[in-house]
Amino acid sequence: MAFSINKITLIGSLGKDAKTKAISDSSRVTKFSIATKHSYKNKNGDWTNETTWHNIVYWNLSDYYLNQLKKGSKVFIEGRFANRSYQDNQGNTKYISEVLANQIIPIDKKENSGSIEIKQDNKSSDDNLPDFLTKDYNEDDFPF
Numbered sequence: 001m002a003f004s005i006n007k008i009t010l011i012g013s014l015g016k017d018a019k020t021k022a023i024s025d026s027s028r029v030t031k032f033s034i035a036t037k038h039s040y041k042n043k044n045g046d047w048t049n050e051t052t053w054h055n056i057v058y059w060n061l062s063d064y065y066l067n068q069l070k071k072g073s074k075v076f077i078e079g080r081f082a083n084r085s086y087q088d089n090q091g092n093t094k095y096i097s098e099v100l101a102n103q104i105i106p107i108d109k110k111e112n113s114g115s116i117e118i119k120q121d122n123k124s125s126d127d128n129l130p131d132f133l134t135k136d137y138n139e140d141d142f143p144f
Contacts (some may be wrong), residue, residue: 008099010054010077011107012036018069020061030061032069034077055098068106076105 012034020030038050056077061069069075079101088094 006080008077008079008081010034010036010099012054012075012077014069014071014073014075015053016071018061018066020066028060030058030066030069032056034075055096056101057098058101058104061104065104065106068108069104074107076103076107077101078103 015033015035018030018032020028022028033053033055035051035053038052039047040050042048054077056079077099079099081097082100083095083097085093085095
């Protein structure tokens with residue numbers, strides 16, 4: 001038996017508000033993209049920032065969390081990487097790479113305070129979240 005892992009974890013900022021589309025009476029899909037940054041030294045020894053955009057897909061996201069996913073907001077994403085293809089109106093095959101998220105945690109700074117608000121939307125039924133996911137943090141609590 002072959003062993004493999006397809007798991008992706010990202011923290012980034014939304015490029016625009018998330019959009020939700022009803023697929024059926026009981027199913028809807030939310031799509032948005034987030035930007036992550038990677039810093040490295042180029043061949044001249046200067047630091048360079050590189051931005052990568054990730055397409056995110058989440059099924060049956062609650063309205064509460066949808067309202068949190070606005071342009072510029074920070075979010076933690078966990079899921080798996082997937083590729084798919086489709087035919088456009090002209091009959092051309094188009095290819096898309098996406099992250100099929102199974103966990104989303106908005107990580108936003110609260111207005112008028114120095115604390116970070118962390119909320120979680122997880123498809124698991126475990127309501128006993130660890131303290132570090134429900135605690136209000138100050139900016140000084142993080143080393144970055």
